[in-house]
Amino acid sequence: MNYAIYYNSVTGNTKILADHIHSQMKENCLYSGNADDPKIEGADLVFVGFWTDKGRCSDPVIELLKKIKHKKIFLFGTAGFGGSPEYFERILSNVEKYVDPTCEVVGRYMCQGKMPMSVRERYQKMYDSDPQNEQFQSLLNNFDQAKKHPNQEDLDTLTIQLKSMIKAIQKS
CATH class of the missing domain: 3.40.50.360 (Flavodoxin domain)
Structure with a gap:
């Protein structure tokens, strides 16, 4: 085949x-x-x-x-x-x-x-604008985890x- x-x-x-x-x-x-x-x-x-x-x-x-x-x-x-x-x-x-x-x-x-670093930078800006938003922290955590794959x-x-x-x- x-x-x-x-x-x-x-x-x-x-x-x-x-x-x-x-x-x-x-x-x-x-x-x-x-x-x-x-x-x-x-x-x-x-x-x-x-x-x-x-x-x-x-x-x-x-x-x-x-x-x-x-x-x-x-x-x-x-x-x-x-x-x-x-x-x-x-x-x-x-x-x-x-x-x-x-x-x-x-x-x-x-x-x-x-993912490209530009994605993390965007997530970081979102987090910086609203550090209490758990979704933004979750996005950052996922980005950091994805770096290993x-x-x-x-x-x-x-x-x-x-x-x-x-x-x-x-x-x-």
Whole structure:
């Protein structure tokens, strides 16, 4: 089975996941990158990576997902806000809506990812203007937690997901 990896990554978090997938899958990679490459069409399995934008993937990923037909798809992504499997599940479900019905989603994975420092500066200004607001402190705490991701634990969990997906595909 050959595969392709497409990812859209602004901060580099999703690229870390894409590179990890490539290192785990090793052989039969037709394409790995952040451009909509024609080689993707020749793949049996397409890994599609995204960063979270307004609770879903970015527009280039939506366009690619609408274009891909009759493939096995593994969705993976990162989000600045984390810690809640329900939140990640909601994002993945939102993204999966863009997958063409002729495709089969064979795996999904998300983890937290670091955000640009400009986001923390914005949160700090909000907090400074109203230090009693617990939501603003929570935003700062989440930002500081996100700086540590994706980490080795995230990559190990992704590896487990990949192995599980491969076993399921081999059984079918």
